Every structure is written in C-alpha cells, then in structure tokens.
C-alpha cells in the first residue's frame with residue numbers, strides 16, 4: 001500500500017476501504033524532510049491531508065511514477081517552513097471532501113475552489129491560485145461551440161465547480177450530464193466519442209491540452225464560476241493548521257519558492 005514517490009514518502013489510499021476506516025493508515029510524510037527527532041516534529045501530530053488523484057498540474061503521477069504537482073510541492077514546502085508533519089492521501093476530489101467530512105482527513109488540498117456554499121462548512125486558507133471553468137471537446141471534431149452540445153451528453157466530475165457550471169447551463173444548451181469520479185475518466189469519455197464534451201477547471205484543461213490530451217476548449221465561464229483554490233479544513237477544526245498554511249504560504253511567496261513551484265509546472 002505504501003510506496004515511495006518522489007523524494008518524499010507518501011501513502012496512497014485510493015480505493016481502499018480498510019484505509020478509509022483508518023486500518024491501513026501507515027506511512028507518514030514528514031514535511032521536515034526526514035527531520036525525525038528535530039524540533040520540527042515535536043508537536044507530535046501528523047495531519048492527514050486528502051487530495052485528488054489526477055488533476056495536473058496540481059496533483060498527478062508523472063512519467064517516473066512520482067506523485068507530484070503544485071499542491072503536492074506547496075504543501076511539502078509549507079510543512080517544511082512551518083515544521084508540521086502530514087500524510088498525503090490521494091483519494092479523488094469527491095472522496096477527499098468526503099474523507100474530510102467524515103473525519104478521515106484533517107484537511108484537503110486538491111485544487112479546491114473557495115465557494116460561498118463551501119465556506120459555510122469549511123474554513124479555507126488564503127487563496128493560492130486563481131481559477132475558472134471551461135468546457136472542452138475533441139480537437140478536430142464536430143463540436144466546436146457550446147451550442148453544438150444541444151441534444152448531446154457531456155462528462156462532468158462529481159462535486160466540482162465545473163460540474164456546477166454545467167448543471168447551471170444544461171437547460172440553456174440542451175445537454176445531459178454523465179458523472180465521473182476522476183478527470184482522466186472524463187477526458188477518456190470525450191476522446192472515445194461517448195461524451196460530446198467535458199467540463200473542467202480552465203488551468204487544468206489548458207495544461208492537459210499542452211500535454212497532448214487531444215481536446216480543445218469550446219467555452220469558458222470566467223465570472224460566476226471563477227473561484228480561487230485554497231487549502232480547507234472542517235469549520236472550526238484545526239485552526240492552527242490553517243494558520244500555519246497561511247504563514248507558510250506568505251513565507252514562500254516572500255522567498256520566491258512559491259514562484260519556483262509554479263514555474264516547475266507552468267510557464268510564466
């Protein structure tokens with residue numbers, strides 16, 4: 001279950017009921033780079049942070065089979081700066097939020113958008129990345145605009161902001177929605193021609209297109225569904241973690257590390 005990925009250790013619990021019950025919760029990721037016994041780990045607590053599986057460039061498995069991304073690196077750098085330990089569990093977006101709500105995780109970092117509805121349930125950190133939503137179809141295919149979706153089926157990822165946009169406009173454009181748990185399953189459904197389009201966060205789709213996913217953007221929503229990403233905990237729980245995240249994030253911005261992390265994955 002536990003495997004070594006990149007220079008840090010982490011455990012992936014995707015699909016493991018035993019793990020979700022806490023039975024298989026092994027392995028730990030020290031944000032302080034193996035500084036066991038140092039003051040960095042004196043507080044004792046290892047926070048469980050849940051994340052998505054495939055949401056490049058925020059979290060994904062690279063060609064070297066390492067779990068990497070902006071969220072992964074940001075959290076590592078912030079934990080290092082603030083001296084807390086954590087374990088990162090790659091569950092999927094909806095599953096990560098469910099883990100948070102059922103107390104199986106202390107926090108979520110998953111390109112998670114701050115929305116007014118979510119702010120009622122969760123406490124968010126300061127935002128760390130601006131985002132909005134888009135729809136994408138097969139590049140070179142018949143579907144080239146939102147109007148072309150009339151009478152067709154589109155792919156959405158359960159519980160996401162882009163799905164909320166699709167739900168808000170489905171009657172206007174006359175399409176129906178099929179739901180998937182992961183972004184890659186959604187893209188595949190468009191690539192194979194089952195779905196006419198998929199709905200996704202713009203920075204993620206734009207990155208996927210540069211990586212050759214064979215899709216093209218046919219529409220964007222840059223106002224109502226433009227929501228920045230932040231780190232989340234349950235309301236009123238782990239306030240010290242949000243504080244450390246915010247302080248660490250500010251420090252990374254001051255030191256230039258934040259920009260370096262972004263530049264690792266995205267061109268300026």
Ligand code: GLN
Pocket residue numbers: 052055093110111112113114131157159160161162201
């Ligand atoms: N930003 C989107 C949301 O919070 C999608 C997140 C994701 O799919 N990991 O709903």
